[in-house]
Every structure is written in structure tokens, then in C-alpha cells.
Amino acid sequence: MFKKLPFFNWNCKNVYKLLDKTNGELVELEAEMVKLQEQVNLFELTLPEFKPMNSARKEIRQIKQLWDYVFIFRSCIDEWKKTPWKKIDVEAMEMEYKKFAKEVRQMDKELKVRDVYVQLEAAIKNMMTSLRAVTELQNPAIRERHWKQLMQATKVRFVMDDSTTLSELLALNLHEYEDEVKNIVDKSVKEMAMEKILKELNATWVNMSFATEVHERTNLKLLVTSEELIETLEENQVALQNMMTSKFIDFFLDEVSDWQKKLSNADQVIQVFFEVQHKWCYLESIFIGSEDIRSQLPEDSKRFEKIDRDFREVLNEMLKDLNVIRATNKPRLYDKLDGILSQLILCEKALNDYSWIRRGWHSHDSILCLPQIC
Structure with a gap:
């Protein structure tokens, strides 16, 4: 009957009141035993040993000590629960719990089968697991979306901000979701790395612009690129x-x-x-600057006049904003340039054919060596 008393059970209420009551009853029995021993001594008789009573005294002392640990544990948790979660010194708490757990494990081995001991040990273990999870969640990579994912996993809703306490985090039963927490934190760290790359990429291209130089014959501003721009473009892609x-x-x-x-x-x-731009540079001085070529290749000269207008139009638009991304991402820009290039190739071919026909003319290679800045 003694071992079935409520204070041997983890869910017992009013533990110390029950312990005091039981201890009082035991004290009365011990007093009666002393009187009985005195009476037996008068008759020089031997009193049988009251083993159950001695055992009860030992057990009530042990269970009381165990409940002392339980209340210390609960008091610590209650105090820490009020702390804003971001201010929790998890490392210090873990050290306290490890020390506490060591003391509990050093208790009499007979107690280790008791429900109170088993439940206390489990509670300490769960708290240690939860604290590891809290450490993970203090990672600066965690964003609001990750908290929402954690809430979905734990099926507990709460508002996450600087005032959120440890109590609210413990309500998530983090010890039951250790793997989920690790996965979410791992995901957040990987996402933060991506976020960093995207921020750097944005900062790079916000400031990446074309340079310009003046075309000697026409005084037209032309665009200039650099190796750095091309390398950065390739690396970022x-x-x-x-x-x-x-x-x-x-x-x-x-x-x-x-x-x-x-x-x-x-x-x-x-x-x-x-x-x-390169082809325009060397063909412009020929098809517009040379009257002889214009008379010999009238159709191609007219073709180049349109090319010249189209190229200048595209160039002027790009010169309005030299930022590489904005300048190159205008609607249908590539198609316009590709069309101009096709026409330039036709002019180039006509000039090449003409140079072979007119033996007295410079070879095409000589034409390509005409002064140019592109």
C-alpha cells in the first residue's frame, strides 16, 4: 500500500502536503515502536525487526529528495520561461541542466524505476533537446517565412517578435521536432547564402555602366565595354x-x-x-564618306543609309541610360540589332564582291584597315 501512495506518481498534486502527512503517520508508528521496544526490554525479550517501517522511512526520504529536484527543475524553467527568447543564454542554461542531470543520476538506483524519476529524467532530456533547437533558431538566417514553416510543422500558432518568450517557444514542443528544426534552419542558412549573392549581384549591376568614346569622323558618341564587365557577366550567369x-x-x-x-x-x-557598332564604324566612312562607292554601289549605299539611321536611333536610346541592365533590356532591342546586323552583312558582302571585281581597287583587307576607332 505504501508504494502506491500518490507522491510516487509524477502527476501528484500537493506533494509536500501528502509527504508531511505520511511522514507524520510514520513518526507516530516509529514512536509506538520505541515504546514497544522499551516494554520488550523489561522482559528481556527480542523484538522482531520492523523492516517495512525502515524501508518506508528510507523511501520517503528518497522520494522527498527527488521531489525537491523536481521543484528546483520546474522553478528554473518557470523563471527562464519569462525571458525573451533572443536574450536566452542557451549555453549557460545547458551547463546548468547538465550539472542538474548529473546530480539526479547519482541518486539511489532503487529510485530510478520510480515514475517520478523516469518522468524527471525525460523532462530534463526534452528540455536539453529543446534548448538545442532554440540555439538553432537563434541563427540570424531565420526569417519570418521559416517561423511560419515551423508553426505548420508543430501545428502551434504564435506571433514571433523580439518580445516572444522562451515559454512560447517551448509550447511548440521543440523536442518532438528536432529534425524539422534542423531542416528548417539548414534551409534558412542556404537561403541566406542565396540572398547574399542576389544582394551582391544587385549592387554590382546597379553601378555597372557602359563607358563612351567619340567617333572621330562623325563626332558620334559610341559605347565602350570592358573586360571586367564581360567577366562579371559570365561569372554572375x-x-x-x-x-x-x-x-x-x-x-x-x-x-x-x-x-x-x-x-x-x-x-x-x-x-x-x-x-x-564595329561593322558600322568601318563601313560608315566607305558607304557615306566615299562618293565613288556610293556611285558604284547605289543600292547598298541606300541600304547603309537606312542602317545608319537605325543604328543611330538605337545608339541614342542606349546613350540615354548607360546602366548596362537597363540599356540592354529594352523591348525588342535584340531583334532590332539583329536586323541591323543582317543588313550590315549584306553591305559588307557587296563591298567584298566589288573589291574583287575591280582589280584596281584596294582589297577588302585594305578597306578594313581604313582609319577607325571601333
């Missing part, structure tokens, strides 16, 4: 492609796709534009 293959891309998919499109457009436009 590779970085974006790597991000697209990541399993953590979901949140940034639209942004990464948008940057891929912008840089791809920039890459294509830069290639075709500078090819167009």
Missing part, C-alpha cells in the same frame, strides 16, 4: 545557374529567373551591339 540547381531555390525562384533573363538579354545584346 554561372552563379545564377548554380542557384537554379539548388533544392532550396523555391523562395528565390522568381527573382533568380528574372536575373537570369536580364543577364541573358544583356549578354546577347552586348554581343550583337558591339558587332554592329
